[in-house]
Amino acid sequence: MIQNYKTKQRLINLVQYAICVIFGSIIVVPVVLTALGGFKTLGQLNVDPVGWPNPFLWENYIKIFTESRFFIYFYNSMFIMVFTVILDVLVAGFAGFALSRFKLKGKEIIYNYILLGLLFPLTLAILPIYIQLRDLSLLDKYWGIILPQTAFLLPFHVMIFRGFIRQIPGELEDACLIDGHGKLGFLFKIVFPLSRPAIATVSVLAMVNSWNNYFLPLIVLNSRDKFTLPMGSMDFIGQYLADWNKILAFFTITMIPAILFYIYSQKHIISGLTAGAVKG
Amino acid sequence: MNLENRLKSVYNKKIINTSFFKGNQLPVFWLLIAPSVILITAFILYPVFNTLFYSVYKWNGFGPLVDFQGFRNFERIFSDQRFWNALKNSGIIVIFSIVFQLPIAFMLALIISRNNSKGIIVFRTIFFLPFIFSEIITGTIWTFIYHPTNGVLNYFFEVFFPNANYTGLLSSPDTVFGAILFVVFWKYFGFHLIIYVAGMQGIPKEYYEAARIDGAKAHHILRHITLPLMKPALQMSLFFSIIGSIQIFDMVWAMGQGDPVHAGETAVVYLFKFAIKQQKLGLGSAIAIIIFLICLVFNIFYQKVINEEKA
Numbered sequence: 001m002i003q004n005y006k007t008k009q010r011l012i013n014l015v016q017y018a019i020c021v022i023f024g025s026i027i028v029v030p031v032v033l034t035a036l037g038g039f040k041t042l043g044q045l046n047v048d049p050v051g052w053p054n055p056f057l058w059e060n061y062i063k064i065f066t067e068s069r070f071f072i073y074f075y076n077s078m079f080i081m082v083f084t085v086i087l088d089v090l091v092a093g094f095a096g097f098a099l100s101r102f103k104l105k106g107k108e109i110i111y112n113y114i115l116l117g118l119l120f121p122l123t124l125a126i127l128p129i130y131i132q133l134r135d136l137s138l139l140d141k142y143w144g145i146i147l148p149q150t151a152f153l154l155p156f157h158v159m160i161f162r163g164f165i166r167q168i169p170g171e172l173e174d175a176c177l178i179d180g181h182g183k184l185g186f187l188f189k190i191v192f193p194l195s196r197p198a199i200a201t202v203s204v205l206a207m208v209n210s211w212n213n214y215f216l217p218l219i220v221l222n223s224r225d226k227f228t229l230p231m232g233s234m235d236f237i238g239q240y241l242a243d244w245n246k247i248l249a250f251f252t253i254t255m256i257p258a259i260l261f262y263i264y265s266q267k268h269i270i271s272g273l274t275a276g277a278v279k280g
Numbered sequence: 281m282n283l284e285n286r287l288k289s290v291y292n293k294k295i296i297n298t299s300f301f302k303g304n305q306l307p308v309f310w311l312l313i314a315p316s317v318i319l320i321t322a323f324i325l326y327p328v329f330n331t332l333f334y335s336v337y338k339w340n341g342f343g344p345l346v347d348f349q350g351f352r353n354f355e356r357i358f359s360d361q362r363f364w365n366a367l368k369n370s371g372i373i374v375i376f377s378i379v380f381q382l383p384i385a386f387m388l389a390l391i392i393s394r395n396n397s398k399g400i401i402v403f404r405t406i407f408f409l410p411f412i413f414s415e416i417i418t419g420t421i422w423t424f425i426y427h428p429t430n431g432v433l434n435y436f437f438e439v440f441f442p443n444a445n446y447t448g449l450l451s452s453p454d455t456v457f458g459a460i461l462f463v464v465f466w467k468y469f470g471f472h473l474i475i476y477v478a479g480m481q482g483i484p485k486e487y488y489e490a491a492r493i494d495g496a497k498a499h500h501i502l503r504h505i506t507l508p509l510m511k512p513a514l515q516m517s518l519f520f521s522i523i524g525s526i527q528i529f530d531m532v533w534a535m536g537q538g539d540p541v542h543a544g545e546t547a548v549v550y551l552f553k554f555a556i557k558q559q560k561l562g563l564g565s566a567i568a569i570i571i572f573l574i575c576l577v578f579n580i581f582y583q584k585v586i587n588e589e590k591a
Contacts, residue, residue: 016391020403023388026466027406033432034421046430091315098312102305114316117324118519119576121527123548124568127561128327128334131341151323154316183308212414214530219556230416230530237420244424251417258412266405273478 031255038249045245060249068239070253072225073232080145080228081210087150088157088206089199095154096161096198097187101173111162117155122148123215130219144220145228149213150206157202160272164198165191200265201272207261229254328572334565341561353566362542363567366550369457370571373525373546374578376461377468382521385469389476390506404477407470415467419534422463426450426535450536453543460532460544467531468524472517479513480506518582526575547571 037045038060039053064070099111122129129148130139138144168191176186192199214230221227227235233254240246335354338347357363392404410418425432428448449459483506491501507514529548536544537553545553551571555564 013395013397016395017397017400020388020391020400023384024403024406027410027470030421030425030432030466031409034424037424049424049430049432049435091319094312095316098309102309104305104309110313110317114320117320118523119579120324120328120572121523121575123527123529124551124572124575125324125328125331126551127556127564127568128330129323130556131330131334131561132323132327134341147319148323151319154320158316183305187312208412212412212416212530214414214416214533230414233414233416233420234534244427244430247420248424251420255413255417258414259409262408262412263405266408269408269474270478270481273475274482 034248034255035252037245038252040245042243042245045248057245060246061253063246064250064253068236068250069224069227069232070250073227073229076142076226077211077229080142081207083142083146084150084153084210085203085206087146088153089202091150092154092157092161092202093192093195093199094187095158096163096165097191099158099162100166101183101186101191111158114158115155117152122152126215126219133220139220140222140226141220142226145213145216149210149216153206153209157205160202161195161198164195164272168194197268197272199272200268204261204265204269208258211258211261331565331568334562335569336566337562338560339562340559347562349562353563354570356563357566357570360554362545362554363550365542366545366547367571367574369545370526370528370547372457373461373464373528374522377464377521377525378518378582381465381469382472382517384465385472385517386476388469389473389480390502392473393477393480404474407473409470410467411471411474413467415528415530416534418463418467419531422459422466423450423535426459450544451540453540456536456540456544460535463531463535464525464528468521472521475513475517475520476510479510482513483509515583519579522575522578522582526571 033049036053037049039057041055041057044051044054095114099107133139133144133148138147172190173186176190181189212230213228214234217228217231221231224235233250236250237247333345336349336351337345338349338353339345388403388407392400413421426449428434428451431448433449449455487505487509488501491505496504527548528546529552532544532546532549533552537549542550547567548571551564551567555561555567
């Protein structure tokens, strides 16, 4: 009986594993083919998009660094991303702290006001935002992207921080007050250091969002010197219309930073989401 | 010295002012909350509020609002066949993601959290991977895969079905939207999976043990423990799936800009091509309001359904 149960369990595990492998390969195969495609000659790519690169060509990748505007795009994307993440983490962290650690009438109203922002997708609000940015003379400026995209990230991220900070025990706060620190001392000495998982979750979501944003820069930026990587990618496609090997190489390079951020912080994403948002 | 004694001694010595506890928290509170409120007001709520005004004028974005149109902008949009097609496509993406994407993500999340085979955790990393790629990259990779003459799919057909006449999924109006749907699934199911995995990790293990001791079968556990306790996670993923599906633009843009013959257009692509590119801001605002209202109704409806089902 037990033997029977064990084999059944093993069979179930095997089937489940197989399902994961199937879905996993649907994800991985296109990514691998993209990276390999960048090492192929155009001739080989056209007749054999699946096989191993032969000859194995570094040229496409080297050319991107030497001939294209890759570094300009990279710098622009980096600048926008770094300031978006800093602004987002600080502002959302402050609000999350205020909303979970102060006893105040009407606090819920403010929280709901912030959550209202979740209802409006950026792409739908793009027209009035364009007008607003023009009125503030933020068009074709980095901050014209940083400020609105941070605003659209805030509601969800305030939610994560609020949920997370609420779980920090009250005794810690009392002890901190006794040591002569105020609310702000508690925030910087205890809450921020303890909130590492929430900060990691929020930063990764902000990084990914900023790094990949295409629609907002498309509307805001005019000068090619300010283009971000996704816009640069479209520019690059236009330049090398049929040279798929160059395009694939370019894309592989732009994917690498995102993959690195993610691998670096992935274990925090789950714990941040668990504590912050999913518990409600 | 434990905390309580320490508290007492501090109070007795009057080292700190006790009014500190009740004290004036209000300025600090507003200082902390103000940046969020200002940013959200300035870049989301105030502009969105303005959309309402723009939508009843004919306006190219410059000068004052003078050419009042009443509801004529809305009438023009409602009588445009292309709008209805774009709206239908966006609706299909929403329904597709609720009916296929979320359940598949849930199933895979269950497998990842329950199965204790070695290495199963690697799949969590893999499934989330497409979420971190930009939609532009994703769309272009798949353009390469779908490519009619030298793509991966074409290669596959040549090797296994030499007689099939593969002409590229993105170049025919009959297949373009299906091809886009698949890529939407490819990119986003991992995000929902992560939300579910996070939700499942939040459920205490004792519940499962208790249920198993009581002789509960797997489907009982799923129905009476996992699902009810996952309600916040389910609601969140549903919310993001609806909002996200409506928003999709970059990916479609990278995969042929909604063509051929507008067959792949989504609501936002239509908004961009029809209004923004031609500087018809009044008309565009009307489109945005219609889509937003639909989105809102969808959301309220489904949140209600979920609330009633699992309450």
